[in-house]
Amino acid sequence: MTKTDEELVSLCLNGDTSAFEEIVSRYKKLVYSVVYKMIPDREEVNDVSQEVFIRIYRSLDKYNPEYKMSTWIVKITTNLCLDTLRKKKQDTVSLDDAIGVSSSIDTPEEALIKDQRTQLIKNAIDELPQKYKILITLFHSNGLSYEEMTKVLNEPMSIIKNRLYRARLMLKGKLDSARKEEVL
Numbered sequence: 787m788t789k790t791d792e793e794l795v796s797l798c799l800n801g802d803t804s805a806f807e808e809i810v811s812r813y814k815k816l817v818y819s820v821v822y823k824m825i826p827d828r829e830e831v832n833d834v835s836q837e838v839f840i841r842i843y844r845s846l847d848k849y850n851p852e853y854k855m856s857t858w859i860v861k862i863t864t865n866l867c868l869d870t871l872r873k874k875k876q877d878t879v880s881l882d883d884a885i886g887v888s889s890s891i892d893t894p895e896e897a898l899i900k901d902q903r904t905q906l907i908k909n910a911i912d913e914l915p916q917k918y919k920i921l922i923t924l925f926h927s928n929g930l931s932y933e934e935m936t937k938v939l940n941e942p943m944s945i946i947k948n949r950l951y952r953a954r955l956m957l958k959g960k961l962d963s964a965r966k967e968e969v970l
Contacts, residue, residue, distance in 0.1 A: 834866060914957065922954075
């Protein structure tokens with residue numbers, strides 16, 4: 787029988803290392819996914835992901851079981867990514883393809899069109915200011931709800947909704963202008 791996140795945290799706090807291995811196993815894809823979408827240096831993704839789990843381990847006593855473990859972990863991951871980016875003083879964050887791999891039945895032309903569309907979206911997202919890029923990533927790529935984003939970013943719901951709305955408008959404008967350039 788699988789243990790709940792709360793049970794695993796309790797076991798970890800009592801010295802059971804296998805319980806933490808289970809936490810890592812459950813959430814490594816989530817952590818890696820968030821880091822991969824926020825850190826532009828691909829060589830650094832593994833290092834940051836490992837550092838996230840070190841921070842999680844050190845902060846287990848602060849976990850509040852009233853909230854979902856995944857939300858808490860995304861908050862730690864996002865904060866570490868932002869800290870890493872601030873240290874490097876980078877203005878932009880690369881966001882990788884959200885569409886995925888093309889199916890095997892695509893013709894070469896369809897695959898090329900999908901790749902170009904994906905690159906167009908990626909470039910448009912990369913041009914967004916950091917505070918909007920993060921919201922697009924958390925909501926559309928990682929599937930966080932508005933409520934989860936308020937906890938992760940420590941911002942009121944009204945600001946989250948407003949910024950996500952603005953981010954979508956900015957993204958739409960960038961995509962529309964990119965399409966017009968393609969036509970010319």
